[in-house]
Amino acid sequence: MNERLETLKKARDRMIEDRDPHAKVLAAPLDREKAERARNKFVELQTLIDALDRAISAEKPASA
Known part of the structure; x- marks a missing residue:
């Protein structure tokens, strides 16, 4: 696993x-x-987690 992918996965785990x-x-x-504060922060963090999921998917090699 490359370093960038590992970093993205660690960031995702931290945000969770x-x-x-x-x-x-x-x-x-x-x-x-x-x-209200918790809801706003939850949505902010979930948006970031979703973005990290997309970045992780983009880093994974395509299956043949």
């Missing part, structure tokens, strides 16, 4: 770890202010 606490806030009893 960062996203988890925001999901827990969203799953907890409603505190509107906290939920």
